[in-house]
Amino acid sequence: MVKATYVLRLSSSLWCLLCCLLLAACQDDAPPPTAPNGRTVTGDPSGSPSEAVPGASVDAPVPLETFAPEPPPDPAQLGLSVASDGRTFVIESAGDIELRYDPAPTPSPMTALARCTDWLMQCFDRVQQGMDACFGAVPPCGGERPWEEALACCPEACATHYGERRAEGREPLQAFLDVFGPSVRCIPEYDRWLAEGRP
Numbered sequence: 001m002v003k004a005t006y007v008l009r010l011s012s013s014l015w016c017l018l019c020c021l022l023l024a025a026c027q028d029d030a031p032p033p034t035a036p037n038g039r040t041v042t043g044d045p046s047g048s049p050s051e052a053v054p055g056a057s058v059d060a061p062v063p064l065e066t067f068a069p070e071p072p073p074d075p076a077q078l079g080l081s082v083a084s085d086g087r088t089f090v091i092e093s094a095g096d097i098e099l100r101y102d103p104a105p106t107p108s109p110m111t112a113l114a115r116c117t118d119w120l121m122q123c124f125d126r127v128q129q130g131m132d133a134c135f136g137a138v139p140p141c142g143g144e145r146p147w148e149e150a151l152a153c154c155p156e157a158c159a160t161h162y163g164e165r166r167a168e169g170r171e172p173l174q175a176f177l178d179v180f181g182p183s184v185r186c187i188p189e190y191d192r193w194l195a196e197g198r199p
Helices: 013-024 109-127 131-137 156-167 172-180 190-195
Strands: 004-008 089-094 097-101
Touching: 109 131, 109 172, 109 190, 131 156, 131 172, 156 172
Parallel strands: 004 097
Antiparallel strands: 089 097
């Protein structure tokens, strides 16, 4: 019987995203400061000052001005075994289904989404100033093909959409979900990429 194989083509940001979305639900954001890049995300003016989130990073907060995302971990250090194709790693194998992790996915709108959310989630966890501050500080992408950018970035439309939702009174977690799920409109070509059934 042929084994069905599912490959995760995102970086470690997939796990970071799932964990930090849960953490975000526990935090109230303060009105956002002006970020180092000069942008401001408008938040809820009634928000209380941010505090460290239980279960988040126990390290001292990283200054927002010097924050840079850490690279994905080496899959070998995670204890994952190399799959039969020699390039992906087996996360779980049960019966006729095998889940694999691809540490070097082909650049696409999906990888652009992964790098954007990875930057935001690491910022949220390590800087500990709230999601408003991170959206205001994330580097903006310079073109219509963010997956070709040398460094992680988020399209300006993502920060704009988030700021609009916060100005309407949405909490940070809900505003984040409005931007990145279930329909991601701020990543160019993302919907078309999904509709075409790209791997």
